[in-house]
Amino acid sequence: MIERITLIGRHGCELLESLGRAGIFLLQSMFARPSREGVRLWLVQMHMVGVMSLAIILVSGLFIGMVLALQGYTILVDFGAEQALGQMVSLSLLRELAPVVAALLFAGRAGSALTAEIGLMKATEQLSSMEMIGVDPLRRIVAPRLWAGFVSLPLLTIGFSVVGVWGGHLVGVEWLGVFEGSYWGNMQESVGFIDDVGNGLLKSLVFALVITWIAVFQGYDLVPTSEGISRATTRTVVYSSLAVLGLDFVLTAVMFGGLS
Amino acid sequence: MMAASLVEVENLHFSRGDREIFRGVDLSIRRGAITAIMGPSGTGKTTLLKLIGGQLSPDAGRVVIDGRDVHALSRNALFRMRRRMGMLFQSGALFSDLSVFENVAFPLRVHTDLPESMIRDVVLMKLEAVGLRGARELMPAELSGGMTRRVALARAVALDPELILYDEPFVGQDPISMGVLVQLIKRLNQALGLTSVVVSHDIRETLTIADYVYVVADGRVMAHGTPEMLEAVQDPRVRQFIHGEPDGPVPFHYQADDFIDDILSHGEPQ
Amino acid sequence: MKRSKTMEFGVGLFMLAGILGLVFLGLKVSGLDLTRADDTFELNANFANIGGLKPRARVTMAGVTVGRVDSIDLDTEWYDARVVMSLDNDLLGKLPDDSTAAILTSGLLGEQYIGLSVGGSPESLEDGATIRDTQSALVLEELIQQFVSNMVNE
Numbered sequence: 001m002i003e004r005i006t007l008i009g010r011h012g013c014e015l016l017e018s019l020g021r022a023g024i025f026l027l028q029s030m031f032a033r034p035s036r037e038g039v040r041l042w043l044v045q046m047h048m049v050g051v052m053s054l055a056i057i058l059v060s061g062l063f064i065g066m067v068l069a070l071q072g073y074t075i076l077v078d079f080g081a082e083q084a085l086g087q088m089v090s091l092s093l094l095r096e097l098a099p100v101v102a103a104l105l106f107a108g109r110a111g112s113a114l115t116a117e118i119g120l121m122k123a124t125e126q127l128s129s130m131e132m133i134g135v136d137p138l139r140r141i142v143a144p145r146l147w148a149g150f151v152s153l154p155l156l157t158i159g160f161s162v163v164g165v166w167g168g169h170l171v172g173v174e175w176l177g178v179f180e181g182s183y184w185g186n187m188q189e190s191v192g193f194i195d196d197v198g199n200g201l202l203k204s205l206v207f208a209l210v211i212t213w214i215a216v217f218q219g220y221d222l223v224p225t226s227e228g229i230s231r232a233t234t235r236t237v238v239y240s241s242l243a244v245l246g247l248d249f250v251l252t253a254v255m256f257g258g259l260s
Numbered sequence: 261m262m263a264a265s266l267v268e269v270e271n272l273h274f275s276r277g278d279r280e281i282f283r284g285v286d287l288s289i290r291r292g293a294i295t296a297i298m299g300p301s302g303t304g305k306t307t308l309l310k311l312i313g314g315q316l317s318p319d320a321g322r323v324v325i326d327g328r329d330v331h332a333l334s335r336n337a338l339f340r341m342r343r344r345m346g347m348l349f350q351s352g353a354l355f356s357d358l359s360v361f362e363n364v365a366f367p368l369r370v371h372t373d374l375p376e377s378m379i380r381d382v383v384l385m386k387l388e389a390v391g392l393r394g395a396r397e398l399m400p401a402e403l404s405g406g407m408t409r410r411v412a413l414a415r416a417v418a419l420d421p422e423l424i425l426y427d428e429p430f431v432g433q434d435p436i437s438m439g440v441l442v443q444l445i446k447r448l449n450q451a452l453g454l455t456s457v458v459v460s461h462d463i464r465e466t467l468t469i470a471d472y473v474y475v476v477a478d479g480r481v482m483a484h485g486t487p488e489m490l491e492a493v494q495d496p497r498v499r500q501f502i503h504g505e506p507d508g509p510v511p512f513h514y515q516a517d518d519f520i521d522d523i524l525s526h527g528e529p530q
Numbered sequence: 531m532k533r534s535k536t537m538e539f540g541v542g543l544f545m546l547a548g549i550l551g552l553v554f555l556g557l558k559v560s561g562l563d564l565t566r567a568d569d570t571f572e573l574n575a576n577f578a579n580i581g582g583l584k585p586r587a588r589v590t591m592a593g594v595t596v597g598r599v600d601s602i603d604l605d606t607e608w609y610d611a612r613v614v615m616s617l618d619n620d621l622l623g624k625l626p627d628d629s630t631a632a633i634l635t636s637g638l639l640g641e642q643y644i645g646l647s648v649g650g651s652p653e654s655l656e657d658g659a660t661i662r663d664t665q666s667a668l669v670l671e672e673l674i675q676q677f678v679s680n681m682v683n684e
Contacts, residue, residue: 037370044534046541054544090559121356129353129412132313132425133367134342136335140370155548162551165559188561192586197555 022217025138029146029216032139041144049110049145050152054159056109057102061160064097065089065167073176085178086187089168090161094191094200095256098161100248103207106153107240111215114145115236118219119229127220142216149212150205157204161197199255206247211240266291266423266455267312272321274304274311281307283479284321294449294456296470298463299477300501305459306350308476309425312457313347314338325423343371346416346424350431352408354400360387360411361396367418386414389451390444406437410444417448423455424448430462438462442469463502475501570597570616571657575631580611581642581667583633588643589615596621599644615644626651632665642667 072088118141121127127137165187172178191197215236222232267289274282281304289295299305310316312323314330323330325341333341354363364383368374374382387393390410400408409429416424426445430438446469449456460466467473467487475482475490475498483490483498490502516522577583580602589597597617605612628649635642646661655661 040534043538043541046544047537051540051544094555094559124356125349125351125353126355128310128315129347129349130355131315131339132342132345132347133370133415133419134339134345135367135370136339151545155545155551158548158551158555161559162554165555184558187559189588191560193556193560197552197560201552 018221021221022213025142025217025220026146026213029138029142032136032143038139038144041140042147045144045148046152049114049148050155053106053109053152053156056105057156057160058163060101060105061098061163062167064101064160065093065164066171068092068097068164069168069171069176073172073178082172082176082178083182084186085172086168086183086185087190089172090165090187090191091196093161093164093168094196096248096252098157098164099200099203099207100244102157102160103153103204103211103244104241106156106208107211107215107237107244110149110152111211111236111240112233114149114212114215115219115222115233116229118142118145118216119222119224119232122220122222123224123226123229142220145216146212149215150208153208153211154201154204157201161200202255203248203251206251207244210243210247214240214243264291265289266326267457268324269308269312270322270324272308272311272323273319274307274316275319276307280479282311282318285476285479285481287474287481289455289457290472291455292449292453293471294445294458294469296458296460296466296473298460298466298473298475298501299482301461303477304479305461305476306427309347309427309457309459313342313345313425343367343419344422346419346421348409348412348416348424348426348429350428352400352405352412354403354408354412354415356400358400359396360392360398360400360403363400363411364415364418367415371419382418383414386418387411389417389448390414391440404437406433406440409433409437409441413441413444413448417452417454420452421454423457426456426458426460428460429458430460430465438465445469463504477501569619571619571622572600573615573617573625573655573659573661575613575615575644575661575664576605576608577611577613577631577633577664577666579666579669580613581633581635581669583613583642583644583667587641589617589646590643591621591646591648596646613644622657623654625655627653627655627659628663629655629661630663630665631661633667635668 068089069085072085073082076082076084076088118127121137121141127141130137130140169180169183173180173183218232218236218239222228265288267287269285269287269289272282272285273280285308287295287297297305297308307316311318312325312330314323314333317331322332325345328341330338330341354360355366358366361383364386365379368379368382372379384393384396387396390413392407392410392414395403395407395411400411403411429441429445433441442465445456445458448454449469458466458470467490470487472484473487473490474484477497482501483493483495485493490498493499493502583599583602585599585601587599588595589599597615600614600616602611602613604610625646626649628651630647630649632645632647633642634645649663
């Protein structure tokens with residue numbers, strides 16, 4: 001019995017310790033003095049993290065918008081309210097689906113890649129040798145990746161929403177014959193720029209922070225073996241997906257649930 | 261007195277988890293000489309280099325380089341001090357996304373404001389010194405193990421450091437590239453006036469180039485002296501190591517229960 | 531260097547597309563009109579019961595949207611609902627001060643909004659004025675109660 005309690009205590013201590021390490025790590029790399037080549041390194045990472053994720057995000061956004069329109073139409077038409085299709089598609093995209101689905105895809109596409117890349121650098125002693133050359137890997141390797149992640153995901157989320165709304169238009173208006181004016185008109189009537197677009201972006205900014213933080217820290221803190229890298233990559237995807245879904249609930253409650 | 265030794269390690273204690281790795285190590289590394297640190301595998305020789313380079317912090321004791329305590333430095337001061345050191349990693353640790361040329365140019369690009377033409381001159385000079393000027397366009401993945409280590413050596417001396425740390429430079433090398441590396445280390449030391457620390461368990465090669473040798477085992481310095489002095493040491497453990505006898509005071513077996521009991525127990529807990 | 535140029539171009543394009551997307555979301559999806567923000571004036575109206583009226587609900591005149599509800603709170607002096615609306619500046623000085631405001635419902639189940647009807651007075655409503663003649667929202671329970679008591683009286 002005492003052993004059990006000790007075990008729980010040990011796990012608790014380890015958890016706190018790694019949370020503390022992760023926090024210090026985040027602050028040190030975010031506020032690291034940017035290196036001389038900082039902008040160029042950031043650009044390279046924007047390419048790796050952002051541009052390379054664009055295709056999967058846009059294609060998913062298109063399909064989700066189309067499916068939303070299709071499903072929404074079959075329900076709304078029963079109430080004779082198919083004019084509200086635009087409203088339904090755009091609100092579900094802006095408030096929920098775009099930030100969350102884009103974040104989940106981003107965790108799978110970019111987060112795991114970040115973990116594996118940094119982990120491999122650690123396993124092959126590249127991080128150590130960089131330290132010994134007198135270059136802080138937090139500044140040189142980690143910081144550009146963190147900032148690229150923070151900037152990319154909100155941009156990708158915007159892309160997801162735009163393509164999704166267009167996909168909804170494609171199915172709803174072009175195919176199912178909802179009147180075009182009421183598709184856009186109802187949408188504009190009900191969507192608020194700050195309330196819906198702004199809050200959606202705020203969500204995706206929070207998700208971006210959490211995902212890149214988890215991904216980069218898992219890579220930096222892993223056990224430098226091939227098993228360690230595979231475990232850390234898995235952990236990145238699992239932890240960030242759970243964090244995104246959990247935080248989404250909290251943020252939704254605060255933003256739209258009247259808790260504020 | 262201070263001029264004589266560049267690095268002073270005093271009463272160093274370090275443990276990883278419950279395992280004590282160093283129990284009071286004292287070293288003194290002379291300027292301009294090649295100092296070898298030898299010992300059986302698993303005695304934490306690489307850890308010792310990481311402690312000297314400030315990548316790990318000791319539990320007790322201190323490492324003084326050129327009069328400054330490495331572990332009392334701020335993060336920025338530590339990184340500034342490391343510009344005066346070079347380290348050759350066991351794996352070479354080249355940056356896999358940069359070509360050989362860019363790998364050697366890396367320290368110059370981040371730490372100096374040299375114009376591109378001068379960087380080119382310096383890089384080619386360093387690559388010439390390790391005999392790989394022709395390989396400058398290759399990527400690290402295209403190099404053999406020996407070549408990787410030579411490129412890493414060129415990178416380590418790119419900034420003309422005062423101190424260079426070699427982590428197992430001879431491991432896994434064929435006799436020819438081993439000979440090349442031995443010569444390189446010796447030549448670089450003489451030509452550039454470096455202070456070198458070589459960590460190794462390849463006794464023969466190391467003894468041919470070392471000016472002074474420390475034998476580390478069981479978390480302590482077992483013996484130290486010039487290679488000739490070590491040949492004459494009577495301590496059986498040191499003799500076993502220097503002469504490469506398979507079994508002796510340093511056991512061949514990892515600590516285990518009695519073999520017969522272990523076989524007969526059929527895997528049941530004892 | 532060539533590769534890094536195309537890469538920079540790609541990143542630039544990516545960021546530009548993101549900003550354009552945001553503009554699209556602003557103008558086309560949320561119907562943001564940048565000119566309207568400061569071109570409004572305020573009117574107040576007190577209702578005995580606002581039913582399900584919410585902030586940001588439409589304010590219409592002859593079915594045309596002319597403004598929005600800014601805020602709704604309880605007037606503790608009269609214990610009725612105080613509604614603040616912002617209306618297009620075009621109407622400033624053109625609404626007679628005996629205009630009426632009513633809370634209407636779009637369709638049977640739709641949202642509630644405010645409908646303004648023009649009066650005939652020569653005086654006009656200024657910024658911050660209060661509409662005195664108001665008609666509360668229809669509350670289904672009250673209607674039923676009235677209907678039942680009428681039945682009993684007959």
